[in-house]
Amino acid sequence: MTDRLRSLTKKPTWRALIFWLLPAAFLGYFFYQPLLALFNLLISPDWGFRLAELDLNRLWQPLWFTTAQAALSTLLTLIIGLPGAWLFANYIFPGKKLLKILTTLPFILPTVVVAAGFNALLGPRGWLNLGLMALFNLESPPIQFLNTFGAILTAHVFYNTTIIIRVVSNAWSQQNIRLQQAAKVLGASPWQTFREVTLPLLKPSILAGTLLVFLFNFTSFGVILMLGGPQFATLEVEIYVQALHMLNLPLASILSILQLICTLAITLGHNKLAGHQKMTIVPRSQEIGTRKPKHTLERLATTLLVIILFSLLVAPLASLALRSVVKLEASRGERGEITRGFTLQFYRELGVNRLGDLFYVPPITAARNSLIFALITILITITLGILVAYALRQRSPINAVLDPLLMLPLGASAITLGLGFIIVFNRPPFSNFRFPILLPIAHSLVALPFIVRTLSPALQSIPDSLRNAARALGAPPLRVWREIDLPLLSPAIIVSIIFGLTISLGEFGASSFLTRPDYPTLPIAIFRYISQPGALNYGQALAMSTLLMIVCAGGIFIIEHFQATSKDWL
Amino acid sequence: MLLVLAVILASCAPKPSTTEPQTLTVMTHDSFAVSETLIREFEAEHNVRLAFVRSGDTGSALNQAILSKQNPLADVFYGLDNTFLTRALEEGLFEAYKSPLLDEIPDQFEIDPDHFALPVDYGDVCINYDKAYFDENNLAVPTSLKELTQLEYAGLLVMENPATSSPGLAFLMATIAEFGEENYLDYWRELADNGLVVVSDWETAYYTNFSGSTGQGPQPMVVSYGSSPAAEVIFAETELDEAPTASIIGPNTCFRQIEFVGILNGTQNRDLAEDFIDFMLSEAFQEDIPMQMFVFPVNENADLPQAFIDNVQIPTEPASLPSELIHANREDWIESWIETVLD
Numbered sequence: 001m002t003d004r005l006r007s008l009t010k011k012p013t014w015r016a017l018i019f020w021l022l023p024a025a026f027l028g029y030f031f032y033q034p035l036l037a038l039f040n041l042l043i044s045p046d047w048g049f050r051l052a053e054l055d056l057n058r059l060w061q062p063l064w065f066t067t068a069q070a071a072l073s074t075l076l077t078l079i080i081g082l083p084g085a086w087l088f089a090n091y092i093f094p095g096k097k098l099l100k101i102l103t104t105l106p107f108i109l110p111t112v113v114v115a116a117g118f119n120a121l122l123g124p125r126g127w128l129n130l131g132l133m134a135l136f137n138l139e140s141p142p143i144q145f146l147n148t149f150g151a152i153l154t155a156h157v158f159y160n161t162t163i164i165i166r167v168v169s170n171a172w173s174q175q176n177i178r179l180q181q182a183a184k185v186l187g188a189s190p191w192q193t194f195r196e197v198t199l200p201l202l203k204p205s206i207l208a209g210t211l212l213v214f215l216f217n218f219t220s221f222g223v224i225l226m227l228g229g230p231q232f233a234t235l236e237v238e239i240y241v242q243a244l245h246m247l248n249l250p251l252a253s254i255l256s257i258l259q260l261i262c263t264l265a266i267t268l269g270h271n272k273l274a275g276h277q278k279m280t281i282v283p284r285s286q287e288i289g290t291r292k293p294k295h296t297l298e299r300l301a302t303t304l305l306v307i308i309l310f311s312l313l314v315a316p317l318a319s320l321a322l323r324s325v326v327k328l329e330a331s332r333g334e335r336g337e338i339t340r341g342f343t344l345q346f347y348r349e350l351g352v353n354r355l356g357d358l359f360y361v362p363p364i365t366a367a368r369n370s371l372i373f374a375l376i377t378i379l380i381t382i383t384l385g386i387l388v389a390y391a392l393r394q395r396s397p398i399n400a401v402l403d404p405l406l407m408l409p410l411g412a413s414a415i416t417l418g419l420g421f422i423i424v425f426n427r428p429p430f431s432n433f434r435f436p437i438l439l440p441i442a443h444s445l446v447a448l449p450f451i452v453r454t455l456s457p458a459l460q461s462i463p464d465s466l467r468n469a470a471r472a473l474g475a476p477p478l479r480v481w482r483e484i485d486l487p488l489l490s491p492a493i494i495v496s497i498i499f500g501l502t503i504s505l506g507e508f509g510a511s512s513f514l515t516r517p518d519y520p521t522l523p524i525a526i527f528r529y530i531s532q533p534g535a536l537n538y539g540q541a542l543a544m545s546t547l548l549m550i551v552c553a554g555g556i557f558i559i560e561h562f563q564a565t566s567k568d569w570l
Numbered sequence: 571m572l573l574v575l576a577v578i579l580a581s582c583a584p585k586p587s588t589t590e591p592q593t594l595t596v597m598t599h600d601s602f603a604v605s606e607t608l609i610r611e612f613e614a615e616h617n618v619r620l621a622f623v624r625s626g627d628t629g630s631a632l633n634q635a636i637l638s639k640q641n642p643l644a645d646v647f648y649g650l651d652n653t654f655l656t657r658a659l660e661e662g663l664f665e666a667y668k669s670p671l672l673d674e675i676p677d678q679f680e681i682d683p684d685h686f687a688l689p690v691d692y693g694d695v696c697i698n699y700d701k702a703y704f705d706e707n708n709l710a711v712p713t714s715l716k717e718l719t720q721l722e723y724a725g726l727l728v729m730e731n732p733a734t735s736s737p738g739l740a741f742l743m744a745t746i747a748e749f750g751e752e753n754y755l756d757y758w759r760e761l762a763d764n765g766l767v768v769v770s771d772w773e774t775a776y777y778t779n780f781s782g783s784t785g786q787g788p789q790p791m792v793v794s795y796g797s798s799p800a801a802e803v804i805f806a807e808t809e810l811d812e813a814p815t816a817s818i819i820g821p822n823t824c825f826r827q828i829e830f831v832g833i834l835n836g837t838q839n840r841d842l843a844e845d846f847i848d849f850m851l852s853e854a855f856q857e858d859i860p861m862q863m864f865v866f867p868v869n870e871n872a873d874l875p876q877a878f879i880d881n882v883q884i885p886t887e888p889a890s891l892p893s894e895l896i897h898a899n900r901e902d903w904i905e906s907w908i909e910t911v912l913d
Contacts, residue, residue: 041637112773119778124788141788146778147769225770230731230912241733244629246901247636247657327807345807355861358606359624418630423637512600517624528600530773532864533798534805535784538777 012394019391020402023384023448030441031409034420035260041423042253058238058251059258066234067262069149069224070217073156077213080157080312081164082206087305088165089172091298092290099306101556103313104162104498108506108552110523111222112530113545114155117316118227119146120323127319147229155223158313160213167212167454170495171205172198173290174461204274204460208453211270215263215410215449221509235259239413249419256416263411267404317549324542346539350547359517363544366525367551370505373521374555376440377447377504378497384444385451385496386489389459392452406452409445414509417442421514439514439521443504450503451496458492459485494559501555505548522548594842597623597644597834599631603862604855612849618842628654628736635834636661645837646846650687650830652890653739656897659686664832667844671851671869679828679868681893687830690850693865694796694824694888695740696817697727700782703790712791713820715748718761725765728779728789731912733904734770740825741793742907743896747889748822751899755910762911782815796824797864800881804861813881826888829865 041047087093088100106114122128122145129141136142145151175198183193221236233241235255243252293302327343353360388406392399409417425438462485470480508523515524522544530541591613602624609620623644625631632654635647639661650658658664664686672680672688679689697718704711712718718727730738746754767789769775776783780792783802799813817824831850833843849855856867860878867874 038637112771115774116777123778125786146774225734226774228770229774230734230768230770230908237734243633244627245733245736245739246904247629247633247654248901249633249637343807355603356605356607357603357862358609359603359622360606415630419633419637422634422643426638426641426643512626513630515625517622530777531600532805533776533783533794533801535802535807536805537801538784539807 013396013398016391016394016396016398019387019394020398023388023391023406024402026380026384027406027409027445027448031412031417031445032405034424035412035416037424038416038420039253039257042249047250054251054254059255062233062235062238062255063258063262065232066218066236069152069156069232069234070214070220073153073160073217073220074210074214076153076157077160077164077217078206078210080308081161081209081213082168083301083305084161084165084309085168085172087302087309088169090290091302092292093302093306095306097560099309099314100165101553101560102317103165103309104502104556105317105549105552106158106313107160107162108502108548109317109545110506110508110526111155111226113320113526113541114158114223114316115146115226116323116530116542117320118151118155120319121316122146146227147231149228149232151227151229152220152223152232154312155227156217156220158316159223160216161309161313163213163216163450164206164209166495166498167209168202168205170454170491171202171457171461174458174491175201204457207270207274208457211267211407212410212450212453214266215407218262218266219259219411219413221413235262236413239415243415243419252416256413259413260408260411263408264404267407271400271403320542321546321549324539324546346536346543349536350540350543359520361520361525363525363547366520366522366544367547369519370521370523370548370551371555373440373443374501374504376437377443378500380440380444381447381451381500382493382496384448385455386493388448388452389455392456393459407449410449412445414513417445418510418513436516436519439511439519440504442510442514443507444500446507446510447500447503450499454496454499455489455492458489462488494562497559498556501559502552505552505555522551591617591619592839592842593619593621594646594839594846595621595623595644596646596648596846597631597635598647599628599649600624600626601863602649605858605862608855608858612846616842616845618845620846632658635663639663639835642834642836644834645839645843646831647834648690648829648831648850650832651736652681652826652828652830652893653736653743653896653900655681655687655830655893658832660897663835665835665837665840667833667847669844669848669851671848674871675851675868676870681828682830687832688847688851689828689868690831691856691859691863691865691867692826692828694817694826694885695737695744695793696796696819696824696885697741698780698782698792698794698798698815698817700780700790701814701816703781711816712818713823715745715757715820715823718791719757719764721764723764723791725767726789727761727791727793728767728769728775728787729793730772730775731768731770732907735772735775736827737772737793737795738768739900739904740827742903743891744822744825744889746903747825747891755906758907758910766911768911791818795864796885797860797866797878797882800860800877801864803881804877816881817883817885819883819885821887822889824885824888826885826890828868 084103088096120126122143124141129143132138132142179197179201180193183197188196219236220234221240224232224234224237225240235258239252239255239259242248242255293299324346325342325344327341327345350363392403421438421442466484467480470484475483506523508527511521511524512527515521520528526541526544526548529537529544602622612618613620625634628649628651631647631649634643635658647663659682666685667688668685669688672685675689679692681689699711703709709722712720712723717723729741732739732742745757749757767779769779772794775792776794779787779789781787781790782792796817799815799817802815803810803813831847833840833847837843851869853869853872856869856872859865859867860875866884
């Protein structure tokens with residue numbers, strides 16, 4: 001091998017290493033260190049752990065169910081999400097912007113609230129059952145939704161469809177329309193064009209979205225517990241039971257490790273499927289190629305999709321928001337006589353500290369905390385995400401090792417991570433482990449895989465020819481980056497910011513471990529209300545959830561608005 | 571960037587100085603609540619700043635204490651209950667402290683004779699029923715656990731899974747206290763055959779399945795807390811003169827949970843920690859407990875608020891089991907229950 005060739009093959013590794021430096025240090029320090037410390041402590045004879053005594057059935061049974069439900073849920077999510085992505089990427093229709101924001105909201109809601117929303121719609125006394133009972137003169141509610149396998153699947157589709165829509169429609173709307181036009185000119189039918197041109201170009205983003213959804217379903221906790229009921233247990237639910245109810249931390253650790261190994265295997269499988277092929281395309285601007293539906297068939301399909309998305313993703317949210325402004329006043333002793341009326345009482349009550357509780361936090365403060373944590377999360381993850389995306393662009397063997405390690409935080413249970421933080425970050429500079437920065441750091445660990453999976457395909461698709469042209473014209477490297485990479489990356493950066501925002505705003509598991517009582521987030525405040533009896537508490541939990549939705553929708557609106565207005569500026 | 575951020579944040583933190591009050595850290599669970607005025611008074615009186623570390627349920631909080639016992643994160647731990655007491659004592663989490671205020675606490679609550687853990691409050695896990703449902707249907711309210719297996723109550727009770735919910739576990743233990751370790755599974759077989767509904771968590775049971783709450787669900791009986799009827803009045807949408815629910819009070823129908831406080835082994839603030847425990851056992855704090863946490867004071871001199879006197883019946887024969895027995899059998903009981911009821 002000549003020196004010249006060697007230097008060529010070596011160079012990317014060095015470059016990749018430089019890009020990896022900060023992200024790897026971050027993950028190593030804040031993820032691998034606490035996790036390994038925890039496992040090291042717990043899986044030892046001091047803690048009464050004996051590998052030989054381990055009953056393997058306690059691992060296989062939940063593992064089997066976890067995998068099966070995740071696969072089915074992911075499939076259903078794709079069935080709804082891919083047409084959704086098609087709709088958003090190709091068509092203009094009234095209310096499009098609003099619908100896109102609304103379909104993102106399920107992602108942020110705490111499960112305990114989502115369960116309440118589904119209940120208001122599909123529960124034993126939900127609107128649907130009441131309607132059907134009245135219509136067909138039935139004695140008992142015809143739809144049994146809660147505590148069924150179907151409830152788990154529905155809730156997973158409800159939560160995760162937005163991932164597919166966001167990731168895939170972003171890639172789709174950036175495809176160069178000239179390729180499809182060329183295929184058409186060459187005599188390809190629309191179906192052929194789709195199969196041979198569009199689909200192969202979409203493959204990386206579809207696979208990336210599928211991976212994220214599958215991993216989210218694989219580590220599902222609240223949905224299984226609250227909507228699936230006691231008949232179902234995933235690995236994550238088992239970890240929770242063993243750690244917090246049986247205080248069997250060694251078994252909880254073994255289950256966590258199993259979950260991490262599976263995450264690693266799934267990611268490796270995905271990477272193999274995705275391959276290394278790099279498809280570069282000259283991206284088009286967002287608006288070109290979107291149009292109003294023309295033929296009857298198109299109109300029918302798009303209308304149907306809007307209805308499906310609306311009733312599946314928006315209706316449960318709407319029923320929650322509605323319930324937070326409706327008074328259900330039962331006159332004493334007469335259960336049937338419920339007078340419904342409009343009320344803002346629950347919202348007013350949020351601002352009142354009735355009992356003079358030391359830990360009372362006004363809703364504005366909780367919203368402010370949530371937003372500050374989300375902002376820090378976005379800052380950390382976008383910086384690290386861009387670095388990782390550039391590292392992954394280098395053809396370096398270390399990427400094959402480091403990339404899957406980056407995905408592991410998605411497979412780590414919040415409980416395990418929380419406990420790990422406690423044993424590691426309890427000395428300076430984290431003198432009190434509730435040092436407020438730990439919370440956005442934990443959120444960043446979860447959000448980073450999403451952001452990398454969004455940014456990396458976008459970066460890969462930028463053709464080098466553009467950069468070379470700029471360089472040939474005399475642009476210095478930084479200018480090339482500012483004038484070529486940044487504008488072409490900006491749609492993906494916007495999607496990433498939205499992921500960072502929504503993941504941080506909605507995160508509950510790790511937050512419940514790491515929040516300091518003086519800095520509660522919105523989901524923590526919601527939980528505090530709904531875990532106490534009394535109509536007022538229930539109403540306030542729903543009011544607070546509605547507030548969370550409004551804060552999040554506002555955030556997404558501003559981010560997308562910024563994208564729309566910043567085009568010229570970039 | 572992170573380092574820069576950390577440095578900035580660290581430099582913003584106030585520098586400790588000699589006039590600065592000391593900090594006493596209290597580790598506890600999410601349900602801990604207290605009136606702000608009381609805490610401020612204590613802080614002023616003892617020139618101390620109280621920091622509360624509040625996270626998750628009793629299990630999470632206890633795990634934190636156990637995992638950090640080599641390098642304690644706090645000086646005082648509050649919120650340990652009698653089902654986890656033996657585990658905490660075995661771990662050697664606490665230093666013994668015989669508070670003078672223990673004289674004002676009846677013997678029935680002082681479960682730890684060596685005073686590593688001191689009782690603070692107690693509450694009962696009871697079956698709540700929807701008064702209106704039983705009135706409208708002219709149905710007699712059951713008075714014992716055994717009666718719940720009768721046909722007229724088929725499908726009327728919802729409870730939480732003992733594996734994922736502490737009230738669910740408490741109810742399971744009430745049946746063990748009532749029927750004994752040999753017979754309790756027979757009882758559960760009958761109850762399951764009588765249409766018992768099981769959900770994972772208290773929130774679903776109370777707000778979705780129970781008909782007495784705003785959820786308007788299908789079951790008029792729910793495993794909840796003895797104090798829930800009072801909460802329904804205090805947190806009513808519109809003022810109520812009477813609670814819409816009540817608890818079934820009979821021998822062993824309610825399981826008693828006692829919560830303890832202890833000084834964490836290795837504290838640097840032993841004197842202040844003792845002061846804080848005395849404060850928690852004092853009348854002022856004890857009288858604050860019911861309205862803040864919906865449990866009852868152990869100090870016999872503490873008066874109850876009116877809403878509690880009017881709406882809460884305190885069982886005279888609550889179920890209880892020795893803490894050591896619970897510690898030894900918790901897992902077996904839960905697993906046998908799952909096999910009997912869920913499979």
